[in-house]
Amino acid sequence: MPLSRLGALLLLAPSILLLVFVFLGPIGWFLVGSFAELGSLAEIWEETRAVVGSRAVALAIANTNWIALQVTFFVLLIGYPLAYALNRARGLAFSLIIIAIVLPYFTSVIVRTYAWMVILGRNGIINQMLLGLGIVSEPLELMYNRLGVVIGMTYVLLPYMVLTLYAAMKAVDPRLLQAAEGMGASRLGVFLRVFLPLTMHGVIAGSLIVFILAIGFFVTPALMGGPSDIMIAMLIEREIELTQNWPVAAMMTVVLLVVTLVLYAIYARFTGGRTGFAR
């Protein structure tokens, strides 16, 4: 029973209003209002060039990209075998792997970050073990540096990759693999020539989504990073929390938003508009 145009509009109106007044509107208003503080368009342009070209911002952008790339790489490295195992597991093994993925996935980011702080800290489990075994004489710096950020973010973003890859792998017809084996391909050959190409779109989609989420990440790098691991989202937050410098925050927001939306557009085109993740 199709809905009338008016009926549909009425049902969609609350969601649209929410989106406009509490999401799109505020973002637009924040950007316009912040830039307007700087004066004329020429002044805005000058100031923006100065800020975006500054060392601090350039460094944050470089950090952000480099960290996001590293995280994407490690997430893929761990996520692919895990998704592969999930795709082949049945019964109890399947349930256990699913729990290992889903439970962290739906646990608060701050709890997951805190957990790694407990593990990696100066008095954390790893250091205590290493000290206790006499392997090291003083605690290793596993946190408040780049290593901590990459470990923490890899952990937090892993489920997005695994679930995307799993969906791609599940769609592969097992008969194709049997056919390839039947034609005399080795196990490695089947994997490289058939399975990997057939799941490559999952690899790309998963990498894109992890990268997109990584460049906007805030909680984990802010808590686990060192002074030289400033990412762009942290810089935006600091400009506001510490110096109330709205125009500079707005400029970096534009940079972050544009990159995010462009990558998302590629992702959306790539996946045909379906989102394989729900969080």
Added chain:
Amino acid sequence: MQAGSAAVVLETVTKRYGADTVVDAVSVSIAQGEFFTLLGPSGSGKTTTLNMLAGFAEPDGGRVLLAGRDVTRAAPRERGLGMVFQNYAIFPHLDTFENVAFPLRVKKAPKREVETRVADALAMVKLTGFERRYARQLSGGQQQRVALARAIVAHPSVVLMDEPLGALDKNLRYHMQVEIKEIQRRLGMTVVYVTHDQEEALTMSDRIAIMNGGRIVQMGPPRDVYEAPENAFVGRFLGEANLIPARRDGLAVASEGGALLESAHGSLGAEGGFLFVRPEKVAVAPEAGTAPGGPNRIAGRVRFAGFLGNVLRYEVDTDQAGSLIADLVNGPGAVLHAAGDTVVLSWSREDCRLLPG
């Protein structure tokens, strides 16, 4: 149109989707207690017509009357209809009893009344004892019965059926046809039935309207539309038919290949048309035994002899009228022909009909 006595009246009802006219000025008057079938290929407009009758689609022109009341713009719930849906639409979250009780629950009927009426309806469709089963625990035929019971439980005067037997296998289908027909007679219901299956339409209907391209191309009792089609589409759609392209030749009629044809019914215009004859009206005789000449006699060679059980079917290639089909009842003394045999096909002038092209 006598709106007073008719249960359902459609007056030049029209529906357009964009530039497409899906239903084009359809007018029908259905009497109380009549079993009326809309028959047509998919895309002919029969389902859209039913939807306008049910209130799921609003006509762009014309009127819909139920028992004399104009319901053209009324919501479905204001029409007091019963309906059986194509895939039954049995609510999966309710058991059989609650499914059948649904129309009564919505009306907030008293508990006592609900119980007796549901029991009656289930007895009528022979499903007593299945009250607590869910749809997934029922066979296709049983689901069909639940849908039927739900359609009749509130004693609607008009019941709509949208290809209700489409999902059943052939044997069950025939069985259900008979049962639906019996229930309809017993309750004196008016049924508007939509199907694309001509056999089903012929078996059940009091009257059939054949639709094509959004229009009713012919309407009448099953026997009339089967034996006296008014155009080639109807002839072809209602079962097997031989349509021999024909033209006027002076006062006589001849096939394109020059065979002399004669019919007691219909006539051809200057532009020519077809001679229509059903395969079962065509006699097949060995060539040698019959005298040549005369109208409606065509010699040919059997290309294919098919055994359909109760019927023997011959596909015969002729020089004068192309390929023709003849059905012979597989009765006592039926003469068998084999592929390659030369035969003569013939039929009487009473059994064929001239149709415009």
Added chain:
Amino acid sequence: MSGSPLRRTLERALVVLICAGLLAPILVVIIASFSGDGYLKFPPETFSLRWYERFLGDQRWRTAILNSVVVAAMTCVLATFLGFIAAYAMMRAGFRGKQVLAALLLTPLIVPHVVTAIAIYYISAPLGLIGFRPWVAIAHTVVALPVVLVILQSAMQTVDPNFERAAMVFGCTRFGVFRRVVLPLALPGVVSAALFAFLTSFDEVVIALFLSGIRGETLPVRIWNSLHLEVEPTIAAVSTLLIAVTVVALLIDYLVRRDRAATSGR
């Protein structure tokens, strides 16, 4: 499709290792929360509930629990309601720009929460809305709505349009169709959606950090604020509570789905 036994053992070991690595941090937090030691040490030498006493005995933590529950409950109701009617409209209505709208409704998942948080903060500070819990809930609804929509749109795929037609023929109003047919059929999806909307808000840090102020401080914000000071075991107890809420939500979701699969067979 089986390699040599050694290879299979190695493959299994790798998977077990990864899964252990995924679950270990959560187990570590839970175990640490029951420590009886005076500072964070793992594995704990003694066990006690002292950190839970510290946590629940603290007025500020208790307020944070209340704030979190209130905000998450409001988000849950609001997001589920808005998402339900919107998902229905998206399913049954055809209009131009539907694809664009669908994509737009999902963007809060993609836009970094920092950006969303700062933008909402920018407009709410002058209006005095900081610390106002319903406002935090409305902001959380922005990020919970896409989650609800994704779940409900897939749940509503099971509602055959003929079910609705049947309900209408048999006397239901539009609202009656909703109540008697659409809602019961989509119910497992609605429960799922409500649970995940609740979790989204209950676990959310960044938006709450900007909007909740001191008055409305939620549990994750309170954790954030204390983590800047020290990594104390009290937070392990708080984290365990958050994990427990997640586990309960996932469990209910699992049970509802299983139950539904058993009764409707669809």
